[in-house]
Amino acid sequence: MTSGMDVYGLLHTPISCYSKRVEGDGAEAMNASELMQRALSLSEKGYGKTYPNPIVGAVITDAAGTIIGEGCHQRQTSPDHAEIVAINSAQQPLKGATIYVTLEPCNHTGSTPPCTEAIIDAQFARVVISMRDPHEVASGGVERLRAAGIDVDLDVLSEAVQFSNRSWLHKIHTGRPRMIWKVAISADGKIAVGDGEPTWISSEESRADVQTLRAQSDAILIGTGTALSDNPHLIPRNTSGGKYPDRIVVGLREIPSTHNLHDSSAVTHFIKNQNPDKIVSELSSYGYNQVLLECGPTLGNALLGAGYIDELIIYRSPDSLGMEGAQLFENEKALLASAELMSQIAIGPDTKSHYFIAKRGG
Numbered sequence: 207m208t209s210g211m212d213v214y215g216l217l218h219t220p221i222s223c224y225s226k227r228v229e230g231d232g233a234e235a236m237n238a239s240e241l242m243q244r245a246l247s248l249s250e251k252g253y254g255k256t257y258p259n260p261i262v263g264a265v266i267t268d269a270a271g272t273i274i275g276e277g278c279h280q281r282q283t284s285p286d287h288a289e290i291v292a293i294n295s296a297q298q299p300l301k302g303a304t305i306y307v308t309l310e311p312c313n314h315t316g317s318t319p320p321c322t323e324a325i326i327d328a329q330f331a332r333v334v335i336s337m338r339d340p341h342e343v344a345s346g347g348v349e350r351l352r353a354a355g356i357d358v359d360l361d362v363l364s365e366a367v368q369f370s371n372r373s374w375l376h377k378i379h380t381g382r383p384r385m386i387w388k389v390a391i392s393a394d395g396k397i398a399v400g401d402g403e404p405t406w407i408s409s410e411e412s413r414a415d416v417q418t419l420r421a422q423s424d425a426i427l428i429g430t431g432t433a434l435s436d437n438p439h440l441i442p443r444n445t446s447g448g449k450y451p452d453r454i455v456v457g458l459r460e461i462p463s464t465h466n467l468h469d470s471s472a473v474t475h476f477i478k479n480q481n482p483d484k485i486v487s488e489l490s491s492y493g494y495n496q497v498l499l500e501c502g503p504t505l506g507n508a509l510l511g512a513g514y515i516d517e518l519i520i521y522r523s524p525d526s527l528g529m530e531g532a533q534l535f536e537n538e539k540a541l542l543a544s545a546e547l548m549s550q551i552a553i554g555p556d557t558k559s560h561y562f563i564a565k566r567g568g
């Protein structure tokens with residue numbers, strides 16, 4: 207178990223932008239891993255804004271080690287890859303410069319020309335890469351750059367970068383989005399059973415934290431039960447605008463056209479099916495990297511039982527519900543014992559625990 211502010215404790219909280227700037231003759235130059243850390247921080251600005259593409263950041267230094275350009279990929283506003291955004295931000299010639307990029311530069315013509323060609327044309331001396339690109343269509347960048355006489359270093363900060371891009375990597379490897387089930391439960395593992403009115407178990411602080419989770423996801427999924435009883439909007443409150451996550455409503459019941467989910471603030475897909483395989487196959491067809499589940503126990507446990515939940519985020523309040531509540535998980539003790547606790551932090555009066563369902567390497 208890890209807790210607190212290590213790299214795994216920063217889940218869904220972008221590592222704040224590295225502020226150390228290099229001045230003068232480069233005597234205090236940031237080392238390769240510090241520069242890659244900066245590229246990683248930049249890439250995280252893309253969370254929720256790049257699907258079906260990965261998050262990618264890039265930093266350019268001159269021969270003295272001074273930062274002269276940087277950028278990240280934000281597909282919703284521009285198809286330009288991070289390398290091109292960084293190159294375009296530089297105000298000086300790039301001959302002999304080094305580019306630090308979190309993902310191997312692409313070697314294909316897709317929405318844009320190959321980044322390898324732009325790097326070769328600009329006469330970079332060195333390319334430092336965190337992780338290689340497993341996406342077949344774009345791969346081969348390292349070989350292309352080396353063939354052009356450019357020095358290429360690999361695997362700088364690769365564990366942290368792979369972790370930050372785990373949803374996209376998961377999609378590339380499995381063909382389906384990474385699914386994160388977020389739940390709020392009482393100290394005794396229960397949810398309120400009520401009269402249809404939304405009942406908040408978690409604190410205001412936890413509910414504010416959920417807004418960040420929403421903003422960093424490509425889609426938010428609920429069942430028709432939640433849609434009918436809570437009439438949610440599912441729009442993150444603290445984003446700087448841009449496209450909001452798609453809304454996915456699963457189940458057979460009709461949602462009246464007056465409900466908030468029918469408004470035009472975000473795309474809504476209605477999946478009229480209760481079969482976990484069918485639900486996930488439709489989600490996969492949309493190309494999402496990450497889907498946040500805010501559904502109730504029936505749908506959540508069905509997807510969990512079918513092996514489709516990859517991560518669990520539990521906001522646990524200090525209060526017990528006793529007889530007033532119903533157990534959320536079918537067998538909480540067994541579930542949590544077999545999961546991997548990645549981080550545990552206090553949020554207001556609540557405890558936020560983040561689990562991976564399948565243990566890494568297990």
Ligand code: AOF
Pocket residue numbers: 256258259260262263278279281285286287288289309310311312315316317318321339341344
């Ligand atoms: C990105 N941003 O900064 C880098 C990417 O559809 P395309 O043409 O934009 O190509 C997407 C692929 O390009 C993506 O899956 C990844 O393999 C590679 N590199 N993609 O979206 C970037 N460097």
Ligand code: ZN
Pocket residue numbers: 287289311312313319320321322
């Ligand atoms: Zn590219």
